[in-house]
Amino acid sequence: MAGKSLKGGSSLWPMKAPHALLLQGVALLIGGLVIGWFAQNAASNLARRSMELDFGFLGSVAGFSMPFQILSFAPTDTYFLALVTAFANTLLVSALGVITATVLGLGLGVLRLSRNWLLSTVSGAIIELVRNTPQLLQIVFWYVGVLQLLPLARQSLPFGDVAFLNIRGLFLPAPVGGPWSSALIIAFFASLALVPLARRYLAPESRRSGLFWLAPPLLLLALVLSIDGWSLPALKGFNFVGGMVLPPELVALWAGLSLYTAAFIAEIVRASVETIGKGQVEAAHSLGLKPWLTLRLVVLPQALRLMIPQMTNQYLNLIKSSSLGAAIAYPEIVQIFAGTVLNQSGRAIEVMVIVMGVFLIINLAASAALAQLNERVALKER
Amino acid sequence: MTEKIAGDGTAIMDGAPIVGAGSDTAAKPVARRPATGKAFGSGATTTERMRRWLRANLFSSPLMGTLTVLTLLLLGLALPPIFRWAFLDAVFEGPNRSVCGAGACWAFIADRLEQFVYGRYTPAERWRVDLALLILAGFAALALWPRNPHRTLSVMLLVTLCPAVAALLLVGGVLGLPFVPTDQWGGLSLNIILTFATVVLALPLGVVLALGRRSQLPVIRWSCTAFIEMLRGVPLLTVLFMAMVMLPMFLPEGVTFDRLVRAIIGLSLFVAAYFAEIIRAGLQGIPKGQYEAAAAIGLGFWGAHRLIVLPQAFRLVVPGIVNTVIDLFKDTTLVSIIGLFDLLGVVGQSIKDPNWLGLGREGYVFAALIFFVCCYAMSLLSLRIERRIRSASH
Numbered sequence: 102m103a104g105k106s107l108k109g110g111s112s113l114w115p116m117k118a119p120h121a122l123l124l125q126g127v128a129l130l131i132g133g134l135v136i137g138w139f140a141q142n143a144a145s146n147l148a149r150r151s152m153e154l155d156f157g158f159l160g161s162v163a164g165f166s167m168p169f170q171i172l173s174f175a176p177t178d179t180y181f182l183a184l185v186t187a188f189a190n191t192l193l194v195s196a197l198g199v200i201t202a203t204v205l206g207l208g209l210g211v212l213r214l215s216r217n218w219l220l221s222t223v224s225g226a227i228i229e230l231v232r233n234t235p236q237l238l239q240i241v242f243w244y245v246g247v248l249q250l251l252p253l254a255r256q257s258l259p260f261g262d263v264a265f266l267n268i269r270g271l272f273l274p275a276p277v278g279g280p281w282s283s284a285l286i287i288a289f290f291a292s293l294a295l296v297p298l299a300r301r302y303l304a305p306e307s308r309r310s311g312l313f314w315l316a317p318p319l320l321l322l323a324l325v326l327s328i329d330g331w332s333l334p335a336l337k338g339f340n341f342v343g344g345m346v347l348p349p350e351l352v353a354l355w356a357g358l359s360l361y362t363a364a365f366i367a368e369i370v371r372a373s374v375e376t377i378g379k380g381q382v383e384a385a386h387s388l389g390l391k392p393w394l395t396l397r398l399v400v401l402p403q404a405l406r407l408m409i410p411q412m413t414n415q416y417l418n419l420i421k422s423s424s425l426g427a428a429i430a431y432p433e434i435v436q437i438f439a440g441t442v443l444n445q446s447g448r449a450i451e452v453m454v455i456v457m458g459v460f461l462i463i464n465l466a467a468s469a470a471l472a473q474l475n476e477r478v479a480l481k482e483r
Numbered sequence: 484m485t486e487k488i489a490g491d492g493t494a495i496m497d498g499a500p501i502v503g504a505g506s507d508t509a510a511k512p513v514a515r516r517p518a519t520g521k522a523f524g525s526g527a528t529t530t531e532r533m534r535r536w537l538r539a540n541l542f543s544s545p546l547m548g549t550l551t552v553l554t555l556l557l558l559g560l561a562l563p564p565i566f567r568w569a570f571l572d573a574v575f576e577g578p579n580r581s582v583c584g585a586g587a588c589w590a591f592i593a594d595r596l597e598q599f600v601y602g603r604y605t606p607a608e609r610w611r612v613d614l615a616l617l618i619l620a621g622f623a624a625l626a627l628w629p630r631n632p633h634r635t636l637s638v639m640l641l642v643t644l645c646p647a648v649a650a651l652l653l654v655g656g657v658l659g660l661p662f663v664p665t666d667q668w669g670g671l672s673l674n675i676i677l678t679f680a681t682v683v684l685a686l687p688l689g690v691v692l693a694l695g696r697r698s699q700l701p702v703i704r705w706s707c708t709a710f711i712e713m714l715r716g717v718p719l720l721t722v723l724f725m726a727m728v729m730l731p732m733f734l735p736e737g738v739t740f741d742r743l744v745r746a747i748i749g750l751s752l753f754v755a756a757y758f759a760e761i762i763r764a765g766l767q768g769i770p771k772g773q774y775e776a777a778a779a780i781g782l783g784f785w786g787a788h789r790l791i792v793l794p795q796a797f798r799l800v801v802p803g804i805v806n807t808v809i810d811l812f813k814d815t816t817l818v819s820i821i822g823l824f825d826l827l828g829v830v831g832q833s834i835k836d837p838n839w840l841g842l843g844r845e846g847y848v849f850a851a852l853i854f855f856v857c858c859y860a861m862s863l864l865s866l867r868i869e870r871r872i873r874s875a876s877h
Contacts, residue, residue, distance in 0.1 A: 113778040114787075116699060125702040139733040146732050217555050218540035233858035234851045235813035237820075238827055242851065245834070245843035300553065326838050421718035428820050439724045449728040457717045457725070464716040 131167050143450065147261035150447070156455075158446050159184065165441055167346045167432040179334060187437035193448060194215065194351060195420045202419060206366025207357060212373045215438075224367070231364035237425050240357030246428040254340050263333055272334035275345035279329040289320040303391060312371040350431035354423065362419045366412060373407040374400060413471040417464055424460075434459055510615075569848075591839045592849045598833065599849070602669015602824050607745035608661060612672045615649040619679055627864070629871065630740040642683050649676075665743040669824035671853060676813040677743075677750060677825070682808055689758025696763055696790065707759075714756035719814055723749045727821050746818050754811050761803040798872060805865035809858050826850050860875040 137393075147153055155302040159181040167186060171193055213223035231239070250267065252258070257265040257272075265272040276282075296313045305375045332345030347355075377400050385395040427436040434456055445451045542548040572586025575593065582590055600794070603611050622645050625637040653676070656662035668676070714722065723769030725747030733737060741747070769792050777787035819828030832848040833839060 111647055114772055114784040121700055125700050128702055128706075141736050143732050146736065215550075216540070216543060218551055220550050223554060223558070229857060229859065233809075233813075233855045233862065235827070235854055236817040237814075237816045238847060238854065241827065242832070242843075242847040245831075246847045247844075252843065275683075301554075327505045350552065424718040424720045425817075425820075427720060435718070435720055435724070439721065439728075443728065450730055453721070453725050457721050458715075460717045461713065461722060 119294050154285050179410035187434045188245045191423050191433040194354050195423050201359035202362035205363035209367035210370025228364045228367050236361045240425050243356045248353050251418050270349050271347040272341045272344050274333045276328045276333045277332050279327040279332050281327045285324040350429050354426045354431045358419050362415050369411045373404040377403050409475045587845050588842055591842045591845050595833050599830050600670045603667040605663055611652045615652040666739050670829050671826045673825045674815045677810045678745045681750040681754055685758050688755035690746050692759035711756045711759050711784035714753055719753050722753045723821050744874040757807050761800050765800035768799050769795055802865045802869040809861045
């Protein structure tokens with residue numbers, strides 16, 4: 102048996118093979134009996150409602166509309182398409198949240214580390230306040246306590262003359278796509294996925310394979326150039342037309358997710374940099390490195406190694422927390438499936454299996470990707 | 484000199500978690516003294532000292548000076564309106580929302596305070612909630628008090644007798660106490676009850692899962708690992724939904740659990756997975772010599788774990804467990820989504836009351852304040868424990 106993989110002292114109490122087999126057999130038997138009992142109950146419960154375990158309902162017409170979606174979805178579409186659309190909404194708010202949480206968190210963390218007493222106290226107060234209140238409370242506060250109290254469209258809060266905030270959401274200018282735009286968007290995301298693969302398999306040894314990384318920025322540039330101008334939101338009658346609108350649900354969830362995660366990231370940054378220790382900084386200073394170079398060459402590379410696994414956890418938490426959008430009716434996967442679809446179809450088991458499965462898959466994929474990143478930056482010891 | 488002042492200055496304001504090297508942390512409380520005492524020489528006057536402190540901590544360079552001024556400006560813009568809203572323009576008393584003005588309407592909170600704490604618990608019986616919470620708080624304090632000679636006994640009572648007594652008090656129906664159904668429970672007391680019940684159930688389950696994940700027996704190891712990873716991979720909300728809608732499907736016809744019990748089951752399974760990982764980290768932190776010594780004096784697996792390994796592992800992971808309990812306490816607000824009326828749920832319900840329509844800001848700020856006080860106190864406690872462990876191990 103894999104005795105070597107065991108850490109600690111479990112192998113100090115070796116078990117005789119028959120004992121081990123017997124014990125595991127008993128465990129399996131009990132587990133099997135419990136699961137069998139559950140399954141039997143479920144079967145009889147389903148039979149009583151003349152239903153059976155069947156994922157076929159995904160093919161039937163959904164019949165509800167979503168208040169907000171980035172993919173197109175109509176009430177005549179199937180439940181499966183509703184799943185895909187809700188999934189895209191989850192990914193959208195998670196991606197937005199990850200980006201802003203990182204920027205905000207790094208900013209707050211750097212301020213917290215500052216030798217300026219005022220800056221570090223103020224950022225410390227913000228961090229502690231955010232960390233010690235429930236995330237759901239924050240999301241609901243942004244929604245009910247801030248966004249729903251905003252003025253109507255006619256009294257919108259303007260940002261310059263291009264963006265407006267009112268009770269219906271945040272109105273932003275939207276790029277108008279040219280003939281090539283959609284193809285370029287697909288090409289951009291494809292290149293992000295393909296470049297690492299190409300570098301790995303086509304030219305693993307060649308130094309020039311680094312040039313492959315020029316592809317995504319070039320595609321992005323082409324995408325920007327292909328845009329056919331901007332559509333600005335403008336007040337017409339009682340509402341804005343043109344541009345794009347981020348509904349208050351999205352803005353509240355985005356704000357709640359980013360701020361909460363940012364506070365935790367700030368703490369991670371602070372703890373990681375402080376762990377590097379004064380000695381390293383003093384050594385760098387005595388070598389004559391300027392503060393900025395000390396940060397870039399000595400502190401950050403070491404702190405980053407400590408930070409990445411913890412940041413990974415925060416990102417995964419953020420993705421999972423996007424389910425809190427259900428509290429403010431943001432149409433993400435829990436709200437749509439464990440809410441609307443479950444109520445409509447009554448298929449509790451199937452719906453919960455799907456929702457949990459989706460989150461497990463997102464989580465496994467994200468942690469695998471980030472584990473690979475971690476491997477690249479981890480300290481290579483002998 | 485400037486360098487030293489700055490160093491000590493940061494040490495003073497740095498009340499937040501210090502995750503530095505152990506010896507550094509242990510030395511800090513001692514290093515603090517001179518900064519407030521006579522670090523600047525006994526000759527320096529107070530003004531001189533203040534001037535130096537300002538120089539070192541606010542105006543050490545032109546950039547820092549600019550940033551300080553900018554921050555002061557921002558604070559000057561942001562704080563007065565908040566202060567005016569919360570205190571100067573606020574209304575503190577009144578029967579309904581007609582008294583509210585431009586500022587915060589704290590009259591709403593004053594009017595609803597009882598519900599925020601007890602939910603719809605029968606008003607005449609609310610002393611029972613107070614008494615139950617008092618018992619729990621008392622025993623929790625005894626269990627955490629480092630100089631308590633009977634600490635183990637206190638912990639045992641806290642997780643066995645206390646929940647039983649508290650449940651008896653809260654549910655009633657015996658000893659002349661009128662029965663109070665759980666759907667009337669609510670408010671902050673529900674958050675506390677949920678947290679406590681979950682910890683009591685999840686901690687033993689977490690220990691079992693942690694030991695199971697380190698077991699030699701593949702079947703046990705794999706099933707524990709699968710259970711832990713699955714629950715850590717999904718959001719708490721889906722676990723709660725599962726407990727609410729899927730659990731009844733897996734039980735025989737006619738057997739139903741109370742909604743509160745179902746929520747506690749969901750929370751416990753979820754938190755147990757997190758506890759298991761923390762305890763496993765603690766078990767891994769025990770030096771191999773301890774296991775070997777335990778085996779050498781003839782202790783078996785269970786004896787060694789009960790007497791030697793787990794007590795030490797627990798001491799290592801107390802801060803981690805307290806942090807998880809803080810997270811749990813914050814996450815009990817999620818039950819408001821599945822139809823229980825915890826503090827967040829009661830606030831959400833109250834702001835729909837026609838008498839106090841639309842006072843969401845006041846309600847949620849008040850709830851946030853309560854949660855902040857509780858969680859901050861707990862995190863300070865966790866820090867103190869962490870420091871004590873550090874200084875004990877050095």
